[in-house]
Amino acid sequence: MSITTLGQFIIEKQQDFSFAKGELSRLLRDIGIAAKIISREVNKAGLTQILGEYGSVNVQGEDVKKLDIIGNETFIWALEKGGEVCAMASEENDDMIPLMGAYSKNGRYVICIDPLDGSSNIDVNVSIGTIFSIYRRISDQGTAPTLADVLQPGNQLVAAGYVVYGTSTMLVYSTGKGVNGFTLDPSIGEFCLSHPDIITPEDGKVYSINEGNAGEFPQGISDYLKWVKETDKATSRPYSARYIGSMVADFHRNLLKGGVFIYPPTAKSPNGKLRLMFECIPMSFIAEQAGGISTTGKVRVLDVEPMEIHQRVPVVMGSKNMVNKVLEFMNK
Numbered sequence: 001m002s003i004t005t006l007g008q009f010i011i012e013k014q015q016d017f018s019f020a021k022g023e024l025s026r027l028l029r030d031i032g033i034a035a036k037i038i039s040r041e042v043n044k045a046g047l048t049q050i051l052g053e054y055g056s057v058n059v060q061g062e063d064v065k066k067l068d069i070i071g072n073e074t075f076i077w078a079l080e081k082g083g084e085v086c087a088m089a090s091e092e093n094d095d096m097i098p099l100m101g102a103y104s105k106n107g108r109y110v111i112c113i114d115p116l117d118g119s120s121n122i123d124v125n126v127s128i129g130t131i132f133s134i135y136r137r138i139s140d141q142g143t144a145p146t147l148a149d150v151l152q153p154g155n156q157l158v159a160a161g162y163v164v165y166g167t168s169t170m171l172v173y174s175t176g177k178g179v180n181g182f183t184l185d186p187s188i189g190e191f192c193l194s195h196p197d198i199i200t201p202e203d204g205k206v207y208s209i210n211e212g213n214a215g216e217f218p219q220g221i222s223d224y225l226k227w228v229k230e231t232d233k234a235t236s237r238p239y240s241a242r243y244i245g246s247m248v249a250d251f252h253r254n255l256l257k258g259g260v261f262i263y264p265p266t267a268k269s270p271n272g273k274l275r276l277m278f279e280c281i282p283m284s285f286i287a288e289q290a291g292g293i294s295t296t297g298k299v300r301v302l303d304v305e306p307m308e309i310h311q312r313v314p315v316v317m318g319s320k321n322m323v324n325k326v327l328e329f330m331n332k
């Protein structure tokens, strides 16, 4: 049998972590369980017309919840049941969520999560995703978790990853020793290793940015976008614009094929739109672990000291040479 399931892989890699006595392994397992449940719900999404729209009562007399609420509740349930996590910060909740499971208070980890990023794309059947970060708690085991537990910079991460609910459901994560991708095989209900040791190409042909905001971009970004569209076969231009409006899907494509993802400051979002804790830090960790770069344009994203849970930062992330080319224009 040539498959390696997520569970088998986690156990095989457990010896990479002297400090972990299995807790991180169990935590990654819990994330996998939540992802499988959300994958089932996402794949049913098109049927809400039959099952009833959000806010309505469906034929079974149940309240129909928005999928991102279902996603959030699923992770809270899985992490409380697992007992390894004492607190969670979620893109869906204003404040930190102390977990109330029987063993949560002794949990040694905290999670920051966007349970369903890009959820506005669900009703048009575009890929969406879950993005998560795992930190060790700072407060003592057995005590009430604090905001400081969840407001940690990316350079303190224990692990991070994402799930992309697309043509197939994939879980991609790193514990700081490279990036590995697992594809869900619904016939056995297991994530199976499909993309071992992902390395992102140093160069690519794709740039991802919402050019609808072009009138508000900083000059350096405008100059880069002018350059990238000029024809010059010697520097393989013009490149291709690919932007789905779902970060996980745009990021995943660029991670595998090469590319640069840019969300710069705009008049509407002077610090960019994407959230540091729930989108930029975890995706930057994956990008760097795969050999890429991720910056706010000024500093490495993983070195940004978070000031508040829903803080936003600009981001330029992906293939090393492409990010450096954008920085060249930004720093002119």
Ligand code: P6P
Pocket: 117, 118, 119, 120, 210, 245, 246, 247, 248, 250, 273, 274
């Ligand atoms: P815009 C989805 O709402 C999201 O947070 C990311 O998944 C996505 O990359 C970005 O916003 C899209 O934002 O302003 O281009 O529609």
